[in-house]
Amino acid sequence: MKLARFRVGHGQVRLGRVEIADPQTLNGVVVDLSAVPGLDASMKRVIADFAELRDVIAATDGERFPLAEVTLEAPIDDPQKYLAIGMNYKEHADEARAAGIPTPTNQLWFNKQVSCINAPYGDIEKPAVSDALDYEIELAVVIGARCRNVSREDAYSVIAGYMVANDVSVRDWLQKRSPTFTLGKSFDTHGPIGPWLTTADEVADPQDLRMTLAVNGEVRQDWRTDDMIYDITAQIAELTTVMTLEPGDIIATGTPAGIGAPTGNFLKVGDVVRGEIEGLGVIENRVVAAPDA
Known part of the structure; x- marks a missing residue:
């Protein structure tokens, strides 16, 4: 699974599941995971609870955005180290x-x-x-x-x-x-x-x-x-x-x-x-x- 932090236009940062056909050209989509209960924009939360969240994240069918039309943020912006x-x-x-x-x-x-x-x-x-x-x-x-x-x-x-x-x-x-x-x-x-x-x-x-x-x-x-x-x-x-x-x-x-x-x-x-x-x-x-x- 590929997990991203992304922004649409000047909106808030969201978490998404990336479905990609060609990493060279960003030919693919990112599926918005905002509907996952309790999920915010911190990748650390997903990582810490991934065993419990994996199936939900994989099954979530949120809004889909072409990768070329979003701004990808650092996947982890708040590591401790x-x-x-x-x-x-x-x-x-x-x-x-x-x-x-x-x-x-x-x-x-x-x-x-x-x-x-x-x-x-x-x-x-x-x-x-x-x-x-x-x-x-x-x-x-x-x-x-x-x-x-x-x-x-x-x-x-x-x-x-x-x-x-x-x-x-x-x-x-x-x-x-x-x-x-x-x-x-x-x-x-x-x-x-x-x-x-x-x-x-x-x-x-x-x-x-x-x-x-x-x-x-x-x-x-x-x-x-x-x-x-x-x-x-x-x-x-x-x-x-x-x-x-x-x-x-x-x-x-x-x-x-x-x-x-x-x-x-x-x-x-x-x-x-x-x-x-x-x-x-x-x-x-x-x-x-x-x-x-």
């Missing part, structure tokens, strides 16, 4: 090392502050304080159950679903300005996600998905998720050793080779960044000058 792992693809670790970033010997985690979350087709703001705006296509995992000390064997049982993410990074603030990654990863609008939440039952093997990112039509990243150094189960086991994960928490699982940092081929105002993951859909974001520019 947005966590991301650094240098988790083999060739990306090599290119990062070439750019002066040492390869970690353990899982390297950082926060993206949740205020960075952006819609799947929202504009990415280039801040005036940097000319080193970079892109990172990533598979995002969404947690579906409150959990702690999860074994690798049980890790898939706590996953609600998956999304496409672009872990937009301000490189000079990331590697030079701050001793942690948080500031360089957390500028407003630098967390586009979506285009919807694809529930876990629809993804046969999240460790075998093709992911691509193009800038102005030029493919910069083209890799598969089987190249992760630490797979999804290892990531969840590591994180839940430390902290309790909650429904709606987002985990960005790493980016493959092809980022802009090694070559200095950074994003500019006017660029269009398109990220796609097999079976999960497409997000596309235009780079604009931040309001303070």
Whole structure:
């Protein structure tokens, strides 16, 4: 099942069930779920109660809107946590090392502050304080159950679903300005996600998905998720050793080779960044000058 948050015109945000024929062109419809009793526009509520709500959501025949005529919002706009792992693809670790970033010997985690979350087709703001705006296509995992000390064997049982993410990074603030990654990863609008939440039952093997990112039509990243150094189960086991994960928490699982940092081929105002993951859909974001520019 594909679940979206969407807006018709300037109306209120609604939850919908996506029925899609072609994710490349948004050829499909979104079915309004407003008639589901007690459902508001929070995807976290759906995720937390999905076992009870699944049949009702699947059967609801609400008003249908062409996807091309609605505004898709971030599938989850209010997670408690947005966590991301650094240098988790083999060739990306090599290119990062070439750019002066040492390869970690353990899982390297950082926060993206949740205020960075952006819609799947929202504009990415280039801040005036940097000319080193970079892109990172990533598979995002969404947690579906409150959990702690999860074994690798049980890790898939706590996953609600998956999304496409672009872990937009301000490189000079990331590697030079701050001793942690948080500031360089957390500028407003630098967390586009979506285009919807694809529930876990629809993804046969999240460790075998093709992911691509193009800038102005030029493919910069083209890799598969089987190249992760630490797979999804290892990531969840590591994180839940430390902290309790909650429904709606987002985990960005790493980016493959092809980022802009090694070559200095950074994003500019006017660029269009398109990220796609097999079976999960497409997000596309235009780079604009931040309001303070």
